[in-house]
Amino acid sequence: MDLPSENTQKLPHVVVVGAGFGGLRAARALAKAPVHVTIVDKNNYHLFQPFLYLVATAGLSATDIAHPVRKILQGQQNASFTLAEVQEVDFENKRLHTPNGEVPYDYLVLAVGGTTNYFGNxxxxxxxxxxxxxxxxxxxxxxxxxxxxxxxxxxxxxxxxxxxxxxxxxxxxxxxxxxxxxxxxxxxxxxxxxxxxxxxxxxxxxxxxxxxxxxxxxxxxxxxxxxxxxxxxxxxxxxxxxxxxxxxxxxxxxxxxxxxxxxxxxxGVNANPLVSTLGADLGRQRRVKVLPTLQLPNHPEVFVIGDAAYLEDGQGHPLPMVAPVAMQQAETAAGNIRRILRGEALNSFVYKDPGSLATIGRNQAVASISGIQFKGFLAWAVWLVVHIMQLIGFRNRLVVLINWAWDYIFYDRFNRLITPE
Ligand SMILES: Cc1cc2nc3c(=O)[nH]c(=O)nc-3n(C[C@H](O)[C@H](O)[C@H](O)COP(=O)(O)OP(=O)(O)OC[C@H]3O[C@@H](n4cnc5c(N)ncnc54)[C@H](O)[C@@H]3O)c2cc1C
Missing domain, CATH: 3.50.50.100 (FAD/NAD(P)-binding domain)
Incomplete structure (x- = not known):
């Protein structure tokens, strides 16, 4: 386990569980804060879930849509990574229990995402x-x-x-x-x-x-x-x-x-079952109810963000389980940790909806952005650009673009391999 070095041991230790959209953004938003950040994830990579269907349909390979967390953190001096699956949060002793040992924290950001909901079927x-x-x-x-x-x-x-x-x-x-x-x-x-x-x-x-x-x-x-x-x-x-x-x-x-x-x-999607063990109230899809500041009630040092967190917008609708919510909440949670350290009042989370896009396949997508609706090739091109930009790593972006161009021109899918599981 990478523990904070002697120099950073005196700094508050922020542990971020989950290297998905929310967790990574939270760690990055703390890059210049006087803290040491440890990301804990059960996988050693960040996964770009919106492209999973392309791996499932032979359009991309697994390595094109995943990026090693340690590579992402190379440039961030105050951050380290621990590969472990968190099984329990011990609020009293401020420790995470994992099969590889315990991880102590001063502040905790839980960004553990969701899981498939089969509705008991x-x-x-x-x-x-x-x-x-x-x-x-x-x-x-x-x-x-x-x-x-x-x-x-x-x-x-x-x-x-x-x-x-x-x-x-x-x-x-x-x-x-x-x-x-x-x-x-x-x-x-x-x-x-x-x-x-x-x-x-x-x-x-x-x-x-x-x-x-x-x-x-x-x-x-x-x-x-x-x-x-x-x-x-x-x-x-x-x-x-x-x-x-x-x-x-x-x-x-x-x-x-x-x-x-x-x-x-x-x-269907539910929140990660870890949040059901926190002893806090759950909202729809078993997401844990958080305060507008994204803190867990009764645990001001713990923040829950992204798919795992339940919060309603101004109209009383639950925030959707999408990447922009997770990333914006990460910024707010990281900002609030910095505010606690400075002794300032905390900010409430306000979601700025960037709009919705969905692709239906080659040359076809639908979009609703800032009240403007469009569809067809234009929506597909916007979908493509937005998603390529969100993909982490220059290599991945390039490989995905080349794959796409090849498939588009030659009506091909190069990854149609039956591999050992
Ligand atoms: C197929 C698919 C397509 C999607 N398409 C879109 C889209 O087009 N646009 C969009 O906005 N959203 C899309 N989403 C939703 C989006 O991916 C999620 O809303 C987003 O990933 C939520 O971010 P998060 O940080 O909360 O969780 P995640 O990104 O899911 O990250 C959770 C992380 O926590 C780790 N983890 C989980 N449990 C533990 C544990 N116990 N211990 C340690 N680590 C743990 C996981 O390994 C993972 O790295 C899609 C989701 C799926 C499944």
Whole structure:
């Protein structure tokens, strides 16, 4: 474990748990503060989750969307990294319990993110795929490609059709992106690989329990999204509530069934279960309720930010679980730690919504920014630029751009490898 050096030992020790969007930003915002910062994460990399669906659909490789935390911290003199999974927060002794030992803190920033919410549906959790980390994205890619290989050898047409039916549950941004990308992988790339397969058997089905996609966007953009997906050969089914999945067949609440060997669950997110152990009140999606200053009630030295934290906006709506919330809260939490050290009053968090963007696939996206709605190629170009800029590391940006340009020009996906898991 990297502990503060003798020179920095006298400085207050700020421990940031999580090197995601919120945690990294908080550590960086403390670069010039008179503190020592330790980032603790169970992985040694920062993951750019918005591009997970591209790893899952062979557009990018895992290394393109992850960046080593130690590399990111190289230029920050007052920061170090500890690889460990935090299991418990001991508020009384101001220590974190991890399997590798204890980590003492003076101030704590919990930025542990979220986890897939299967709504207690064990059969879906066991037999379907979530899309929250690199392992899951790689497993989806391997599985899709394996299904094509097996279907190519299958003589029973019913079984073959089930192998070539890809079901995505959840009409939010992840479900929409995933459905569009899988359909494009099938129609633009794999048709060239599997010349003897009948692509009329290949189905991509997006299931949404409500009556529209991308419910956080204006209705017109939701309708456009459904229309574009249908043009891209995605079947969109509304009012479809999944009751169970055994790996071969989806069962719906109304008793109907759908044979399918692939189900990707993009229908819900909860806060990381660590925050349920803090003994504090929980809000929707099991996020921990924080004060407007982002402090944990009764623990002024502990801040919770990002997907793990529950806070409402001025209209009483919960803040969304998106990267801009996590990054803006990181700035506020870091600022408030500096204010505590200076003996000043703390600031309340106010979210500045930068707008929403969602891509539906090649040349197609929808956007709502500052009340202006746009769609199609322009929205797609904006989506591309915004996301490339957010990616950490020049190498990653360059590799992603080159990959993209190649795929765009040649209708190709270079990462269609079935790798050992
Ligand atoms: C597939 C997908 C696509 C998305 N697309 C978008 C998008 O396009 N735009 C957008 O704004 N948002 C998007 N999001 C949401 C966005 O990624 C999250 O809102 C954001 O990552 C939240 O930041 P965070 O810092 O709270 O948590 P995270 O970024 O999730 O970071 C949490 C970190 O904590 C670490 N950690 C967790 N538990 C422990 C533990 N016990 N001990 C130590 N370390 C731990 C994890 O390893 C991780 O590094 C997407 C999410 C997913 C899953």
């Amino acid at each position: 064990q059969s879906v959790a066991q037999n379907g795929f979530g899309l929250k980390d690199l392992d899951e994205a790689t497993a989806i890619r391997n599985h899709i490609l394996k299904m094509f290989e097996l279907a190519n050898q299958e003589t029973d047409p019913e079984v073959r059709r089930a192998m070539l039916t890809f079901v995505i549950v959840g009409g939010g941004p992840t479900g929409v992106e995933c459905a569009g990308a899988i359909s494009e992988l099938n129609r633009l790339v794999l048709t060239k690989d599997y010349r003897h397969l009948d692509f009329n058997d290949v189905r991509v089905i997006l299931l949404e329990a409500a009556d529209r996609l991308l419910a956080h966007l204006p209705a017109g953009l939701s309708e456009n999204t459904a229309a574009v997906l249908q043009q891209k050969h995605v079947e969109v089914q509304f009012g479809a509530t999944v009751q169970g999945y055994d790996g071969k067949q989806v069962t719906f609440q109304d008793g109907k069934t759908l044979p399918a060997c692939t189900l990707i669950w993009a229908a």
